[in-house]
Amino acid sequence: MRYRWLSLKIALGLLIGPLAHPLMASETQRCAVDDAGQKLCLTAPAQRIATLSPGATELTFAAGAGDKVVAGVNHSDYPPAARKLPLVGNHTRIDLEALLALKPDLVVTWVTGNPPAQMELLQALGLPMFAIEPRSFEAVSSAIERLSVLTGTEPQGFAEAERFRTGIAAISAQYRHAEPVAVFYQVWETPLMTINNQHLIGKVLQLCGGVNVFAEMPRLVPRISPEVVLQADPEVILTGSVEGAIDDQLDHWKSYPKMAAVAKNNLFYIPASPISRPTPRLLEASRDICQKLDIARAR
Amino acid sequence: MIRSLLALSIIALLAAILALAIGSVTISPAELWAVIQGEGSALHRTLLWELRLPRTLAAFATGGLLAVAGALMQVLLRNPLADPYVLGLSGGAAVGALLAMLTGMGALLISGSAFAGAMLAMVLVFGLAHGTGSWTASRLLLTGVVVAAGWGAVITLMLALTPSYKLPGMLYWLMGDVSYARTPWPALLVLALAIAVVMPLARNLNVLARGSMQAAALGVSVRPLEWTIYLLASLLTATAVTTAGSIGFVGLIVPHMLRLVLGNDQRIILPASALAGGTLLVLADTLARTVIAPEQLPVGVITALLGVPTFLYLLHRSR
Numbered sequence: 006m007r008y009r010w011l012s013l014k015i016a017l018g019l020l021i022g023p024l025a026h027p028l029m030a031s032e033t034q035r036c037a038v039d040d041a042g043q044k045l046c047l048t049a050p051a052q053r054i055a056t057l058s059p060g061a062t063e064l065t066f067a068a069g070a071g072d073k074v075v076a077g078v079n080h081s082d083y084p085p086a087a088r089k090l091p092l093v094g095n096h097t098r099i100d101l102e103a104l105l106a107l108k109p110d111l112v113v114t115w116v117t118g119n120p121p122a123q124m125e126l127l128q129a130l131g132l133p134m135f136a137i138e139p140r141s142f143e144a145v146s147s148a149i150e151r152l153s154v155l156t157g158t159e160p161q162g163f164a165e166a167e168r169f170r171t172g173i174a175a176i177s178a179q180y181r182h183a184e185p186v187a188v189f190y191q192v193w194e195t196p197l198m199t200i201n202n203q204h205l206i207g208k209v210l211q212l213c214g215g216v217n218v219f220a221e222m223p224r225l226v227p228r229i230s231p232e233v234v235l236q237a238d239p240e241v242i243l244t245g246s247v248e249g250a251i252d253d254q255l256d257h258w259k260s261y262p263k264m265a266a267v268a269k270n271n272l273f274y275i276p277a278s279p280i281s282r283p284t285p286r287l288l289e290a291s292r293d294i295c296q297k298l299d300i301a302r303a304r
Numbered sequence: 305m306i307r308s309l310l311a312l313s314i315i316a317l318l319a320a321i322l323a324l325a326i327g328s329v330t331i332s333p334a335e336l337w338a339v340i341q342g343e344g345s346a347l348h349r350t351l352l353w354e355l356r357l358p359r360t361l362a363a364f365a366t367g368g369l370l371a372v373a374g375a376l377m378q379v380l381l382r383n384p385l386a387d388p389y390v391l392g393l394s395g396g397a398a399v400g401a402l403l404a405m406l407t408g409m410g411a412l413l414i415s416g417s418a419f420a421g422a423m424l425a426m427v428l429v430f431g432l433a434h435g436t437g438s439w440t441a442s443r444l445l446l447t448g449v450v451v452a453a454g455w456g457a458v459i460t461l462m463l464a465l466t467p468s469y470k471l472p473g474m475l476y477w478l479m480g481d482v483s484y485a486r487t488p489w490p491a492l493l494v495l496a497l498a499i500a501v502v503m504p505l506a507r508n509l510n511v512l513a514r515g516s517m518q519a520a521a522l523g524v525s526v527r528p529l530e531w532t533i534y535l536l537a538s539l540l541t542a543t544a545v546t547t548a549g550s551i552g553f554v555g556l557i558v559p560h561m562l563r564l565v566l567g568n569d570q571r572i573i574l575p576a577s578a579l580a581g582g583t584l585l586v587l588a589d590t591l592a593r594t595v596i597a598p599e600q601l602p603v604g605v606i607t608a609l610l611g612v613p614t615f616l617y618l619l620h621r622s623r
Contacts, residue, residue, distance in 0.1 A: 092598055093598050094598040094599060094600060095599065095600075097472035097473070097476070098472075098476065098599075098600045100328050100593070100597055100598035100599070100600060101355060101483075102327045102328035102329050102351055102355060102356075102593075103328040103329070103597065103598045105329075105347060105350060105351060105355070106328065106329045106347060106351075108347065117469045117470075118469060120472075120473055120476070121410065121411065121473070122411045122483070122484050122486075123483070125410065125411055125486075126486070130350065130354055198468070224467060225467065226467065226468050226469075
């Protein structure tokens with residue numbers, strides 16, 4: 006409701022005065038609250054943005070501010086324009102000198118992924134920091150909208166956020182009454198890792214009518230043994246496929262031919278990058294996964 | 305003696321100037337001079353005062369602390385293989401720091417936790433080595449080695465149980481990272497105080513190095529001296545590890561390198577260790593942050609890569 010009201014406000018220009026609202030954009034101040042609960046206010050739209058994680062890079066481009074990004078980190082490879090960005094290290098270890106030399110006026114960080122010591126130092130140096138970490142589909146849309154407020158690209162940002170919202174809603178409606186399918190999502194082969202339903206991947210599985218066999222595990226990314234997977238006996242096993250590498254991460258399951266997923270040959274690969282990042286590409290990833298689950302339902 | 309210390313001081317100063325000048329952004333000597341005088345661009349001022357100067361001072365202090373602690377340990381245990389971590393101090397500090405990281409605490413609490421862990425390790429080894437019988441160097445060494453192994457097991461357990469996203473931070477801490485140091489002043493202060501405390505004892509340490517019986521026969525009060533050295537070395541190591549994680553190699557090799565060149569007089573070796581250890585770490589840290597920039601290497605890798613050939617060369621030359 007609030008977001009539709011704000012779109013209307015922007016469409017009417019500045020006829021309506023500013024409200025006390027976390028997504029406030031008036032002539033004097035652009036404010037937004039980040040995912041760590043900190044409020045950031047800029048007096049002018051950010052012109053030089055540093056994004057300290059591949060997901061942050063994608064979300065900033067999605068917000069319509071791609072031409073204002075001046076620094077990225079390793080693996081900032083989407084959209085293709087991001088590959089030309091100057092790199093300032095890895096998201097776990099930033100080259101602070103290189104970052105400062107690029108004179109950013111907004112630094113988009115990752116709540117849990119960036120090193121806290123370095124983030125504290127940047128904060129102490131007075132750089133405007135905005136931490137994001139979407140944990141749900143709505144949070145992805147919200148992150149895009151909040152970033153677009155800070156960068157002054159609200160029309161593109163809000164449009165993209167709405168496109169994502171509508172897309173997810175459509176998939177949800179389509180698969181609401183689909184036959185549930187027991188799924189195991191393999192994050193990594195050795196050690197064997199999966200995700201619970203707090204993770205975005207788990208939410209995508211739910212969206213498509215999949216039942217994550219490890220939905221209720223206490224940890225977000227649990228490390229498990231093959232035995233518990235055999236015991237859970239999922240109908241489908243999914244994993245991410247890395248561009249340029251051979252897809253053999255699921256071959257080790259073939260040594261258990263009695264498993265339901267192996268017997269029906271429901272070992273599927275989906276592109277790893279769209280499913281692993283909290284970005285609008287989750288829409289494509291969701292459609293991919295839903296399609297694979299439909300194949301499984303047909304067998 | 306004074307000449308060698310002076311030479312080391314000049315080398316240390318040159319290393320520091322080098323560290324301040326080079327990095328991902330090169331600052332030329334002219335620009336450096338401008339910044340020191342108060343002018344210079346805002347970027348250069350920020351880089352120098354906020355990033356490079358604290359980091360260089362912290363690297364110097366940590367290197368000095370580790371080298372002096374190593375020299376003291378080698379005298380105390382009368383064993384050339386002794387280094388600051390042999391008695392399990394870095395293990396205790398690591399457990400403290402990793403626990404703090406696991407529970408999501410900020411940088412200050414992580415440092416405090418590391419220091420507390422190191423102090424706990426010191427008390428534990430001291431208490432266990434005391435036992436009911438006499439307190440000998442070999443008993444202390446054995447107890448320390450076993451307790452260090454115990455800490456290692458706890459660290460491995462924590463690494464196995466921690467959520468994946470916390471692992472890189474923990475691993476970088478274990479590998480040692482000077483960039484963690486937000487302020488170098490505590491470390492520098494401890495180093496200065498330690499040198500001030502230990503210099504008057506240096507002559508007695510020379511005698512102690514011959515053996516505790518010989519030292520007692522020559523009138524040295526062995527037990528209080530050994531305890532003082534143990535406490536001092538532990539404090540130095542704890543401060544070093546709290547400042548920059550567990551950086552290996554410096555404490556073991558720097559005193560030996562100096563002994564090959566300057567002989568085994570503790571009155572020279574102890575201050576020289578502080579200077580040389582500091583210089584080594586400053587140079588290593590400079591390399592670590594520039595050699596594959598913008599990627600950052602852990603400084604412990606560079607200290608080993610620099611130190612091993614240097615030590616082998618000195619060893620070869622001394623034959």
